[in-house]
Amino acid sequence: MNGKIMPELKIDTKTIEGWLAEVMDPEVPVLSVMDLGIVREIRQENGNLEIIITPTYSGCPAMDVITAQIRLAVAGRGFKDVKVTQSLQPAWTTDWMSEAGKQKLKDYGIAPPLPKQTVCHPDLFQMEEAIQCPHCGSWHTKRLSEFGSTACKALYQCQDCQEPFDYFKCH
Amino acid sequence: MRELINYTLHLADNSLILGHRNSEWCGHGPILEQDIALTNIALDLIGQARYLYQYAARLINENPGASDLIFDASPVTEDTLAYFRDTRQFRNCLLVEQPNGDWAQTLLKQFLFSAYQYPLYTALQKSADKELCAIAEKAIKEVSYHLRWSGEWIIRMGDGTSESHKRLMHAFDELWMYTGELFIPSEEEKLLLNNGISANLVSVKESWMARVEQVFVDANLPLAHIRDQKPTIFQKGGKEGRHSESLGYILAEMQFVQRAYPGNEW
Numbered sequence: 001m002n003g004k005i006m007p008e009l010k011i012d013t014k015t016i017e018g019w020l021a022e023v024m025d026p027e028v029p030v031l032s033v034m035d036l037g038i039v040r041e042i043r044q045e046n047g048n049l050e051i052i053i054t055p056t057y058s059g060c061p062a063m064d065v066i067t068a069q070i071r072l073a074v075a076g077r078g079f080k081d082v083k084v085t086q087s088l089q090p091a092w093t094t095d096w097m098s099e100a101g102k103q104k105l106k107d108y109g110i111a112p113p114l115p116k117q118t119v120c121h122p123d124l125f126q127m128e129e130a131i132q133c134p135h136c137g138s139w140h141t142k143r144l145s146e147f148g149s150t151a152c153k154a155l156y157q158c159q160d161c162q163e164p165f166d167y168f169k170c171h
Numbered sequence: 172m173r174e175l176i177n178y179t180l181h182l183a184d185n186s187l188i189l190g191h192r193n194s195e196w197c198g199h200g201p202i203l204e205q206d207i208a209l210t211n212i213a214l215d216l217i218g219q220a221r222y223l224y225q226y227a228a229r230l231i232n233e234n235p236g237a238s239d240l241i242f243d244a245s246p247v248t249e250d251t252l253a254y255f256r257d258t259r260q261f262r263n264c265l266l267v268e269q270p271n272g273d274w275a276q277t278l279l280k281q282f283l284f285s286a287y288q289y290p291l292y293t294a295l296q297k298s299a300d301k302e303l304c305a306i307a308e309k310a311i312k313e314v315s316y317h318l319r320w321s322g323e324w325i326i327r328m329g330d331g332t333s334e335s336h337k338r339l340m341h342a343f344d345e346l347w348m349y350t351g352e353l354f355i356p357s358e359e360e361k362l363l364l365n366n367g368i369s370a371n372l373v374s375v376k377e378s379w380m381a382r383v384e385q386v387f388v389d390a391n392l393p394l395a396h397i398r399d400q401k402p403t404i405f406q407k408g409g410k411e412g413r414h415s416e417s418l419g420y421i422l423a424e425m426q427f428v429q430r431a432y433p434g435n436e437w
Contacts, residue, residue: 057215057218058309059215060214060218088305089309091305091308122315122318123319124319124322124326124389125326146320148207150211
């Protein structure tokens with residue numbers, strides 16, 4: 001097959017996006033790479049497929065696994081020579097996360113990023129962002145740490161139900 | 172081309188060495204949250220270093236003879252650059268290789284460096300080199316987080332107990348001498364500045380000094396302590412590969428496995 005299904009055959013981009021919607025973030029297994037908004041472009045030329053992704057954080061160790069899983073997902077559909085390219089610019093932002101993805105995060109117990117970035121500048125001792133507890137819905141929450149279990153999260157605690165929770169911080 | 176390769180390596184080495192130093196805290200932080208914070212910052216820095224090494228490796232492979240570096244293996248990869256260069260070939264500034272010391276010294280080192288990286292990467296976002304531009308755009312978001320976190324700690328320690336204040340003053344005495352070099356352009360930086368590729372260190376310094384002084388004021392640290400330092404205390408040489416003895420120990424630990432078992436993976 002030479003890495004091609006057939007030279008003249010072009011697969012509908014929506015179909016490929018559907019395949020990628022099954023590739024999950026290994027650190028946050030309810031989110032697909034489509035939900036995260038890290039798939040920036042899908043290119044097809046002469047039956048060759050190139051998928052351009054962008055990393056969330058520079059040091060995110062999940063990127064290598066995600067790249068491998070994207071290869072596997074499309075290889076299973078006949079594209080053996082898929083090229084997965086990383087692009088840094090424009091830099092990823094949580095604004096690219098889908099609404100469905102945010103809802104999935106919340107259902108999973110992780111507070112989704114706020115729609116508008118409020119603390120992405122370096123001023124010290126800013127007001128804490130008001131984050132809603134994903135468990136009981138209370139807004140009476142407190143930040144425990146700016147850094148959580150992965151680079152993309154911060155640690156919060158609900159002052160009403162007392163549950164600690166991760167917040168997928170805006171970036 | 173040689174200048175661009177060396178400058179990219181300088182930026183990469185800064186991030187890798189500080190990232191490695193921070194990773195030494197893994198499992199030793201005073202409380203879990205701060206341990207995680209430092210290791211997350213280490214991860215960001217090593218991630219930045221990877222992009223820069225990948226770029227430098229590509230430049231070296233695409234321009235044979237342009238670099239002074241000679242390696243056994245070909246093609247050159249990010250790992251070749253991280254694991255198979257010796258101290259004299261590392262171009263990081265002296266500040267990042269200094270020992271962690273106590274919490275105050277680790278955090279002051281991170282703060283002084285983040286306060287430098289922030290205006291540096293802000294400037295590099297307008298670099299004529301598209302790849303450095305993209306890496307800077309990506310990294311600046313992470314750097315602003317590092318800067319905020321470390322700056323808040325400086326204020327907390329300076330304005331905290333007499334013990335934390337004393338330790339921070341001690342950290343200042345240990346580290347301040349290594350900050351001068353950050354703003355002395357190397358030959359590469361001078362040449363690349365003319366081509367619109369590197370950052371103007373005069374304006375980077377202005378921005379850095381304003382931020383450092385503001386944090387010092389907020390932390391109840393005497394500004395005179397900064398301003399009265401004699402120019403003769405400042406050390407330099409890192410950008411040219413002349414390092415303090417600390418770097419050799421870092422490389423010995425970091426490179427051992429790859430030197431003993433080249434290409435080993437796990």
